[in-house]
Amino acid sequence: MITWEVFGAWLSAAMVVWIYSFAYRDNALYKLAEHMFVGTAAGYSIALALDSLNRVVVAPAVRSPETFWAASWHYVIPVVLGVLMFAKYSRKYYWLARYAVAVNIAVGSGLALRTAPIANIVRQVTATILPLWGSDPVKVLNNWILVLVTLGGLTYFLFTIFPRRVEGARPSPAYWVYRSLYYIGIYGMMVGFGALFANTIMTRVGFLISIYLIYIQPEAWASIVAAVLAAVAIILGILRKR
Amino acid sequence: MSLVVRRYAPQAIVTIIILLTVMFFYFYVNPETSEAFSRADKALSDWVVVITSFALIVGGIDILRFHLVRMRKEGLRQAPFSAVTISLLVLMVLFALHGWYLSYADPAAGIAITTQPQFRWLYLNVYAPADAAVYSILVFYMASASYRAFRVRNPMALLLLVVALIVIFGNTTVGGLLWPGFLSLRDWVMTVPNTAAFRPITIGAGLGIIILGLRLLTWREVSWMGRRE
Numbered sequence: 001m002i003t004w005e006v007f008g009a010w011l012s013a014a015m016v017v018w019i020y021s022f023a024y025r026d027n028a029l030y031k032l033a034e035h036m037f038v039g040t041a042a043g044y045s046i047a048l049a050l051d052s053l054n055r056v057v058v059a060p061a062v063r064s065p066e067t068f069w070a071a072s073w074h075y076v077i078p079v080v081l082g083v084l085m086f087a088k089y090s091r092k093y094y095w096l097a098r099y100a101v102a103v104n105i106a107v108g109s110g111l112a113l114r115t116a117p118i119a120n121i122v123r124q125v126t127a128t129i130l131p132l133w134g135s136d137p138v139k140v141l142n143n144w145i146l147v148l149v150t151l152g153g154l155t156y157f158l159f160t161i162f163p164r165r166v167e168g169a170r171p172s173p174a175y176w177v178y179r180s181l182y183y184i185g186i187y188g189m190m191v192g193f194g195a196l197f198a199n200t201i202m203t204r205v206g207f208l209i210s211i212y213l214i215y216i217q218p219e220a221w222a223s224i225v226a227a228v229l230a231a232v233a234i235i236l237g238i239l240r241k242r
Numbered sequence: 243m244s245l246v247v248r249r250y251a252p253q254a255i256v257t258i259i260i261l262l263t264v265m266f267f268y269f270y271v272n273p274e275t276s277e278a279f280s281r282a283d284k285a286l287s288d289w290v291v292v293i294t295s296f297a298l299i300v301g302g303i304d305i306l307r308f309h310l311v312r313m314r315k316e317g318l319r320q321a322p323f324s325a326v327t328i329s330l331l332v333l334m335v336l337f338a339l340h341g342w343y344l345s346y347a348d349p350a351a352g353i354a355i356t357t358q359p360q361f362r363w364l365y366l367n368v369y370a371p372a373d374a375a376v377y378s379i380l381v382f383y384m385a386s387a388s389y390r391a392f393r394v395r396n397p398m399a400l401l402l403l404v405v406a407l408i409v410i411f412g413n414t415t416v417g418g419l420l421w422p423g424f425l426s427l428r429d430w431v432m433t434v435p436n437t438a439a440f441r442p443i444t445i446g447a448g449l450g451i452i453i454l455g456l457r458l459l460t461w462r463e464v465s466w467m468g469r470r471e
Binding site for chain 2: 004
């Protein structure tokens with residue numbers, strides 16, 4: 001018997017096949033899955049928004065109104081500001097939405113300005129101040145790599161005024177220092193990007209494997225249906241090309 | 243309305259809030275001020291949650307409007323697909339509202355907005371698999387990107403290839419079977435050169451955040467206000 005649970009399993013398997021069919025060519029089933037995804041994603045985000053509103057404002061106001069109006073009355077202000085966001089649909093009063101955006105931008109920037117100088121700059125600089133001489137050669141080598149690659153990356157990214165080389169004259173020491181750090185920075189970043197690239201591939205392949213696990217299930221019919229759907233998607237793709 | 247209300251007042255709000263949040267974080271006055279600041283700070287964070295919730299609802303309505311316009315402009319070719327998007331969006335919201343209603347009407351049932359049965363069914367059988375599939379389909383494109391990236395044309399590309407292979411072999415069991423040293427080599431790559439490579443990027447991002455904050459404070463950053471007068 002086909003229960004909602006079984007139908008759901010079939011639908012989820014079909015969604016995956018329809019979306020993967022795009023790897024071959026754009027087709028109607030992919031488009032259907034794409035639109036289903038957009039619809040549910042938008043609905044889900046609205047539901048999450050309602051849930052947040054409920055937790056922060058509505059539930060406290062309904063369940064214990066005395067406490068809410070005594071201590072948390074100010075939550076009315078963001079609610080009013082939030083409602084003002086709908087003014088963006090008006091040609092005349094669109095500017096009212098700016099007040100809500102202003103509060104969000106300001107709080108976000110304020111929080112970032114509080115953490116960025118310490119976490120992004122001071123801690124990174126202090127972590128780079130390392131001993132470059134010592135008894136442990138491996139540690140010393142690692143410290144040299146850390147310091148030189150960091151300085152090289154900073155040279156590449158931030159100190160973008162390259163010392164000029166006069167034609168015919170010998171380059172200055174500053175030129176060679178800058179050039180060396182510049183290339184150390186580039187090669188260091190290649191190492192970083194290689195590691196990042198590898199990690200990204202691993203993550204995506206992990207998702208791919210987890211998706212394939214959907215098909216390893218007792219209901220063999222689901223796999224057959226998925227295979228048929230994949231074939232239909234490919235045929236639709238070929239027909240669309242013609 | 244005058245420019246003061248339309249432009250300068252929102253910009254003044256940005257400046258005042260940024261100044262207050264940063265100043266009271268760094269400058270200690272006395273315990274009472276510090277406590278009041280902590281309370282105000284927490285309240286402001288909750289304000290952002292509330293306003294962001296409304297922004298998400300506005301975003302959902304924008305998608306609805308977008309598809310309604312597409313249906314009207316593009317006709318039968320697009321209409322069925324847009325109808326699917328609109329109906330699923332509306333259904334999800336209706337189920338969520340039903341869950342919200344039940345959370346107050348029948349609290350003993352333990353049903354809330356995100357645990358409403360039909361809402362969960364749509365989430366588990368449509369949204370979740372589609373989300374994972376969309377995320378993982380990129381692996382096919384990464385395969386072609388890998389081919390292009392891993393062609394050794396210069397020493398930098400060679401370095402990228404070698405490091406990527408070390409990390410991939412270090413992360414997989416087959417790498418350990420081929421040569422046990424892959425694991426320790428991967429650990430070294432991740433802790434030493436990789437950390438050093440991303441440190442300047444982190445510092446640059448920090449400087450960028452500070453510059454953006456200063457631009458907001460001095461009213462030079464106005465893109466957040468949307469359309470210009």
